[in-house]
Amino acid sequence: MDASMLQNLVFPSLQASSAFPSSFTRHCSQNYSLTRPWSLQKKAMTQVSCVSTRREKKTGFKSEKSEAEELVYLLMRNMNGKEPLLKTLNKFVRIVRTEHCFLLFEELGKSDKWLQCLEVFRWMQKQRWYVADNGIYSKLISVMGKKGQIRMAMWLFSEMRNSGCRPDTSVYNALITAHLHSRDKAKALEKALGYFEKMKGIEWCKPNIVTYNILLRGFAQARKVDKVNALFKDLDDSINSPDIYTYNGVMDAYGKNGMIRDMESVLSRMKSKQCKPDIITFNLLIDSYGKKQEFDKMEQVFKSLLHSKEKPTLPTFNSMIMNYGKARLKEKAEYVFSKMKNMGYTPSFITCESLIIMYGFCDCVSRAREIFDGMVQSGKEMKISTLNAMLDVYCMNGLPMEANMLLRNAKVIGITPDSSTYKLLYKAYTKANMKELVQNLLKHMDRDGIVPNKRFFLEALGSFGSLPASKETASAATVGRSPLVRPKT
Numbered sequence: 001m002d003a004s005m006l007q008n009l010v011f012p013s014l015q016a017s018s019a020f021p022s023s024f025t026r027h028c029s030q031n032y033s034l035t036r037p038w039s040l041q042k043k044a045m046t047q048v049s050c051v052s053t054r055r056e057k058k059t060g061f062k063s064e065k066s067e068a069e070e071l072v073y074l075l076m077r078n079m080n081g082k083e084p085l086l087k088t089l090n091k092f093v094r095i096v097r098t099e100h101c102f103l104l105f106e107e108l109g110k111s112d113k114w115l116q117c118l119e120v121f122r123w124m125q126k127q128r129w130y131v132a133d134n135g136i137y138s139k140l141i142s143v144m145g146k147k148g149q150i151r152m153a154m155w156l157f158s159e160m161r162n163s164g165c166r167p168d169t170s171v172y173n174a175l176i177t178a179h180l181h182s183r184d185k186a187k188a189l190e191k192a193l194g195y196f197e198k199m200k201g202i203e204w205c206k207p208n209i210v211t212y213n214i215l216l217r218g219f220a221q222a223r224k225v226d227k228v229n230a231l232f233k234d235l236d237d238s239i240n241s242p243d244i245y246t247y248n249g250v251m252d253a254y255g256k257n258g259m260i261r262d263m264e265s266v267l268s269r270m271k272s273k274q275c276k277p278d279i280i281t282f283n284l285l286i287d288s289y290g291k292k293q294e295f296d297k298m299e300q301v302f303k304s305l306l307h308s309k310e311k312p313t314l315p316t317f318n319s320m321i322m323n324y325g326k327a328r329l330k331e332k333a334e335y336v337f338s339k340m341k342n343m344g345y346t347p348s349f350i351t352c353e354s355l356i357i358m359y360g361f362c363d364c365v366s367r368a369r370e371i372f373d374g375m376v377q378s379g380k381e382m383k384i385s386t387l388n389a390m391l392d393v394y395c396m397n398g399l400p401m402e403a404n405m406l407l408r409n410a411k412v413i414g415i416t417p418d419s420s421t422y423k424l425l426y427k428a429y430t431k432a433n434m435k436e437l438v439q440n441l442l443k444h445m446d447r448d449g450i451v452p453n454k455r456f457f458l459e460a461l462g463s464f465g466s467l468p469a470s471k472e473t474a475s476a477a478t479v480g481r482s483p484l485v486r487p488k489t
Contacts, residue, residue, distance in 0.1 A: 071095065072103040085116055089123050097129060102139060109143035117143050118152075132163040138174045145178025153178040169205050172198075173214060180218045189218055189227075209240045213249050220253035225262055232269070242273065248280045255288025263288055279310045286316060290323030295332075298323070314345060318354045325358025333358045349375065353389045360393030368393045376413045387415045388424055395428035403428065404437055407444065419450050426452075 075088055075096075089096060101124050108117045121140060124130050137160040144153040157175055160167065176195050179188045192215060199205045212235050219227040228250060235242060247270040254263035267285070270277070277285075282305040289298035298320065305312055317340040324333035337355065340347070347355075352371055359368035372390045376382060387410055394403035403425060410417050422445050429437040445452060 068099050068103060071100055072107060075100070075104060076107050085119050086123060089120070093127075098124070098131075098133065098136065102136060105136075105139045105143055109139075109146065112147065114143055114147040114149055114152075132160070132165050134160070134165055134168055134171055137165065138170045141171065141174040141178055145174065145181045148181055148183075150178055150182050167205065169199065169208050169211065172205055173208075173210050176211065176214055180214070185218075185222050189222060189224070192218060207238070207240070209235075209243055209246065212238075212240060212242075213246050216246060217249035217253050220250045220262075221257070223257055223259065225259075228262075242270075242275070244275055244278055244281070247275060248278075248284060251281070251288075252284045255284055255291075258288075258292060260288065260292055260294070277308070277310075279305075279313055279316075282308070282310060283313065283315050283319065287319040287323070290319055293323070293327050295324075295327070295329075312340075312343070312345075314340075314348050314351060317345065318348075318351050321351070321354045321358050325354070325361045328362050330358070330362040330364065333362075349380070349383060349386060353386055356386070356389045356393060360389075360396055363397065365393060365397050365399065382413060382415045384415060384418055384421060387417065388421055391421065391424055395424070398432075400429060400432055400434050400437055404440065407441075417444075417448065419456065422450060422452075423456060426456075 071092070075092065101120055104120050105117050108114070108120070117140060121136075124136075137156055141153045141156050144150070144156065153175065157167070157171070160171065172195055176192045179191045179195075182188045196207060196211065196215060199207050199211065212231060216228055216231050216235075219231065232242075235246075247266055251263045251266045251270075254260075254266065263285075270281075282301060285301045286298050286305075289295070289301065302312075302316070302320070305316070317336055320336045321333045324330075324336065333355075337347075337351075340351075352375055356368045356371050359365070359371070368390065372386065375386060387406070391403045391406060394400070394406065407417065407421070407425065410421075422441060425441055426438065429441060442452070
């Protein structure tokens, strides 16, 4: 699909635009020499201000909150204060009802507190007002699925039927989604199709568009194009009609897998159905083309976005900055950042991380460090991902000693490294054969209470095949010895 065809698909009425300089849409390569009619002034680029996208903590309730939300906020605050969960619930037993528990499941489900969800459920069942409800079971099954607790999701499904509830479409949708979170994707998709066929035979459980969207995305992520096509045909024959979520989900999965032609095929189908793109469509197209370094198409989609009723979002710019950076097109990435600021957008911490990584790919380590230091000096809460980004820049530019120094100073600047940090450094130090740094890294991990297991080493070293034998990894974890040993063949 060439750029002109793409232009008609995404935004048919698009005319020639001056959104980018004319040279911006030329073919891009790593050796591209840019003319600089839009070049950035160095002074303007030396200051990057970032804001946190997290919600500020509030000391009181928002006036627009419902009474149920206010009570759940109070319950969560008490639980976070290390008060036992059941004690908190019993304290408010006279006013807590089903709607409050439902909201509690949502809040607890946002973290790893899935066991507490079950405690709340068991507490509910003991109350006089409790009546078994499909919505409660659907929510719980969904929470368990997201946390990878497939057996628990299946138990809840059985518990629901034993309680006298009749599973409906929403429950089966939650169950299918739960299975698709399991590691064995082939088996999960097989089970999902089984439930799908079962639903067709139950009058009150007919698949709806949500069911199709779940399955279409699942098979697209697994690159099962034939199954996706079969599901689209089945959808055409059903009473359901595809919506924007249908097309976005499938295109996003194809795009993330680098299946550009299949993504464009779905885009053509979407256009033929008179379904207009939304900001999610534009962003996923921009990101997918950018990752494949098809920048002429990426830029065309961005122009279409500027001429549409939609407005760019920070992820739009962050993606373009990152992908130009990976192609070492520093000036284009800087131009996107400049345009973002000129349009009135305030950089988020993700924007700053994208700039740090971009400069890392473009061999501008000092520039990346300037941005990192600016974030530290801003007084905003620092995130582990930001630390990891700067460490990654040092490692990709062959500066392991600088990375080690930053790690040692991490807690001073308010960041506590986690396993992702150590995994990144372990991979880099091992690849560079820096045995002394590996030993020091293992000591740091021991001090921070992070015990490396087999999975840690597999994930850290799997990409370049230097996998330590299990005995050596166990020994390294206990005595701090470098496990730079290849497994025996």
